[in-house]
Amino acid sequence: GQNIDQPTEMTATEGAIVQINCTYQTSGFNGLFWYQQHAGEAPTFLSYNVLDGLEEKGRFSSFLSRSKGYSYLLLKELQMKDSASYLCAPMDSNYQLIWGAGTKLIIKP
Amino acid sequence: TAGITQAPTSQILAAGRSMTLRCTQDMRHNAMYWYRQDLGLGLRLIHYSNTAGTTGKGEVPDGYSVSRANTDDFPLTLASAVPSQTSVYFCASRETSAHTDTQYFGPGTRLTVL
Numbered sequence: 001g002q003n004i005d006q007p008t009e010m011t012a013t014e015g016a017i018v019q020i021n022c023t024y025q026t027s028g029f030n031g032l033f034w035y036q037q038h039a040g041e042a043p044t045f046l047s048y049n050v051l052d053g054l055e056e057k058g059r060f061s062s063f064l065s066r067s068k069g070y071s072y073l074l075l076k077e078l079q080m081k082d083s084a085s086y087l088c089a090p091m092d093s094n095y096q097l098i099w100g101a102g103t104k105l106i107i108k109p
Numbered sequence: 110t111a112g113i114t115q116a117p118t119s120q121i122l123a124a125g126r127s128m129t130l131r132c133t134q135d136m137r138h139n140a141m142y143w144y145r146q147d148l149g150l151g152l153r154l155i156h157y158s159n160t161a162g163t164t165g166k167g168e169v170p171d172g173y174s175v176s177r178a179n180t181d182d183f184p185l186t187l188a189s190a191v192p193s194q195t196s197v198y199f200c201a202s203r204e205t206s207a208h209t210d211t212q213y214f215g216p217g218t219r220l221t222v223l
Contacts, residue, residue, distance in 0.1 A: 031210060041216070042214035042217050043199070043214050045211045048209070096154060096167070097154075098151075099151030099153070100151050101149060101151045102151065
């Protein structure tokens, strides 16, 4: 079957670094996406990894290991506005996104 | 650019009534999707359309129907609503190119079925 596993909730301090892990099992693989979703809003695209390694985009970086079925999202210099849910979503062989329940990130001053 | 719009923003519907959720995009994306999002669960795909004139069933299609008469519009219809269809519904479209593959989401419709 298809399965996504990520922590339900994490807490971090403003200015710090946090890593959100995601493990996945899918029928086929065509890349992995990370989305940010603030409460009451739509998901917004953060990153897309199709090859192994680290993709850096400003304060956010995303890592992929296809052989391990593993990805992480790294957020640096945390700001209060980063308080949101972070959704891990691999794309299966039918090019459909398989969504995890998301990790709620709470930033404390 | 408007991107993706959805209507209505929210709705309270009596069980047994029908309703159509509207979705329009102005980005000329071929693929479009309807998801529902329930507390504690990931987004679940209801129906999708890879291009105008075609549709397909997702993970939770029962009780819903879609049509794709043109590139821009992808309405979702509930023929006879039931309380378990209370959810937040998101429409999305997919942009693909040699360098990107991204789904963009509309603002969502919050539906309550009583």
